[in-house]
Amino acid sequence: MLTQTAIHNGSFNHSSIRVMPSTCAKQHDDPIEMLGAPMLFARNSEIYGEGEPAEYIYKVLSGAVRTYKILSDGRRQIGSFHLPGDIFGLEGGDEHTLSAEAIAETKVIVIKHSAVMALADRDKNVARELWAMTRRDLQRVQEHILLLIKTAQERLASFLLEMANRLPGGNAVDLPMSRQDIADYLGLTIETVSRTFTQLENAATIEVPTSRRIVLRNRPALNRLNA
Amino acid sequence: MLTQTAIHNGSFNHSSIRVMPSTCAKQHDDPIEMLGAPMLFARNSEIYGEGEPAEYIYKVLSGAVRTYKILSDGRRQIGSFHLPGDIFGLEGGDEHTLSAEAIAETKVIVIKHSAVMALADRDKNVARELWAMTRRDLQRVQEHILLLIKTAQERLASFLLEMANRLPGGNAVDLPMSRQDIADYLGLTIETVSRTFTQLENAATIEVPTSRRIVLRNRPALNRLNA
DNA sequence: CGGCGGCTTGATCGGTCTCAAGTACGGTGG
DNA sequence: CCACCGTACTTGAGACCGATCAAGCCGCCG
Numbered sequence: 001m002l003t004q005t006a007i008h009n010g011s012f013n014h015s016s017i018r019v020m021p022s023t024c025a026k027q028h029d030d031p032i033e034m035l036g037a038p039m040l041f042a043r044n045s046e047i048y049g050e051g052e053p054a055e056y057i058y059k060v061l062s063g064a065v066r067t068y069k070i071l072s073d074g075r076r077q078i079g080s081f082h083l084p085g086d087i088f089g090l091e092g093g094d095e096h097t098l099s100a101e102a103i104a105e106t107k108v109i110v111i112k113h114s115a116v117m118a119l120a121d122r123d124k125n126v127a128r129e130l131w132a133m134t135r136r137d138l139q140r141v142q143e144h145i146l147l148l149i150k151t152a153q154e155r156l157a158s159f160l161l162e163m164a165n166r167l168p169g170g171n172a173v174d175l176p177m178s179r180q181d182i183a184d185y186l187g188l189t190i191e192t193v194s195r196t197f198t199q200l201e202n203a204a205t206i207e208v209p210t211s212r213r214i215v216l217r218n219r220p221a222l223n224r225l226n227a
Numbered sequence: 228m229l230t231q232t233a234i235h236n237g238s239f240n241h242s243s244i245r246v247m248p249s250t251c252a253k254q255h256d257d258p259i260e261m262l263g264a265p266m267l268f269a270r271n272s273e274i275y276g277e278g279e280p281a282e283y284i285y286k287v288l289s290g291a292v293r294t295y296k297i298l299s300d301g302r303r304q305i306g307s308f309h310l311p312g313d314i315f316g317l318e319g320g321d322e323h324t325l326s327a328e329a330i331a332e333t334k335v336i337v338i339k340h341s342a343v344m345a346l347a348d349r350d351k352n353v354a355r356e357l358w359a360m361t362r363r364d365l366q367r368v369q370e371h372i373l374l375l376i377k378t379a380q381e382r383l384a385s386f387l388l389e390m391a392n393r394l395p396g397g398n399a400v401d402l403p404m405s406r407q408d409i410a411d412y413l414g415l416t417i418e419t420v421s422r423t424f425t426q427l428e429n430a431a432t433i434e435v436p437t438s439r440r441i442v443l444r445n446r447p448a449l450n451r452l453n454a
Numbered sequence: 455c456g457g458c459g460g461c462t463t464g465a466t467c468g469g470t471c472t473c474a475a476g477t478a479c480g481g482t483g484g
Numbered sequence: 485c486c487a488c489c490g491t492a493c494t495t496g497a498g499a500c501c502g503a504t505c506a507a508g509c510c511g512c513c514g
Contacts, residue, residue, distance in 0.1 A: 069373060071454050077376055079369055093359060097366050124348060131358045132320060138361060139324050141368040142306055146296060148375040149304055149414045152502070179461060187376045192502055194462055211461060211510090227298045379470070406493060419470060421494055438478085438493060 035119065036111035041102035048089065050099045056110050057089040058082075063106025064176035067091075067098040068184065078185040080140060081177060083166050089113075090134055103177050148187045150227060155186040156196045157225035160206065164216055171216040179211070262346065263338035268329035275316065277326045283337050284316040285309075290333025291403035294318075294325040295411065305412040307367060308404060310393050316340075317361055330404050375414045377454060382413040383423045384452035387433065391443055398443040406438070 065082040120127040207215040292309040347354040410417045434442040
């Protein structure tokens, strides 16, 4: 298992990734999760790369993950952020169509793809659940497309509302990702993201006590921007 | 069956939609297709609307279909074009998350969603095939996202290469959709699309004998733009 | 205290949008 | 057959938003 771990992490950061005692995995009731073992990924370490065989799927326990593609000229588009509770790595068939990296120190459950498929063959409900997860991914990507045709303010408002919904803390949001990550998710530059944060702060729509902590002060205004 | 047909087409264009003799449907060997009946939709008629219950799925026989969402301010984003051979209407679970319209006079096979699901429950291969189709949709949408972060020339080049691959005719492409449809797919205005066609024509990368007919004259140049 | 990474701010540039005409094409009726 | 119309498409001029290039700032850690 340790050698398999190495495969997933490319050629660097091995020392930062440890398989955890498998006993921790058994305290969950989801039959899919019980197939997996917990693992730790260091900040900015690769979980898998685009085009690699999809040997595993993953569920985030803590931390955060970004999946992305790189264009030939170096532009990076982040496809999605995965937060605790999210499952990722199902987007392709035999191989991953995106790369995945840990945004911060991240704990995930790693589940063998073949084991999941075998389970799905035996249990109709598992098969249905997996298909439903892919459909939800599809719908999220369709929403993401809508983001990309909006103005900078609208994109950031939509992003903040999404994060406030998906992270605990109500109106106070602790973003796990950098401005660059946000920019690459929203299809903007880091400068435009920064300026737009400032504009929303000046309009008293949000507060930015520290760069990673955002307080939503005026949700109606954000919803209006959400178009 | 005729009354069900009416439900799908909103309040207009009923006269243009006819169920065809069901015998035509039986000449296919795909078990999913055999569940369906052929239908005809007039140009610009609605096939289904966002939020409606997903009672049916569809396979294009001839013509073309656009699926889209409308933002509150009226902007329209086309999610995908469906050409002969494509199956659509699987994107949601119980309800459609996009609207669908015929771009031109379009013949489709209409298949009851419940019948497909029942078949999937009985036949593992059907279940797997349906899931794989959803994954392919997901991958196409991810590619679509990449389009939206490119320049106008890059977007149009990618679009033309995609259409040349999906439509018969090699380097001569007969587009079924209008400039407005292309604009709403690429996240541009109609004027920018038109100007970009002209630029590519001036650069001898394409020829535009009529507005809907495009001849790819220099594929390497298009591939270079494809980034 | 110095240095570095992440973030913000400023000035300018450029690509796309907007608004406004003008043109080509297909269909309809005389 | 032609005159007319409406729709789709193209072209032009100018405005605007976000990108780019370039400093500066802040917090953190050695």
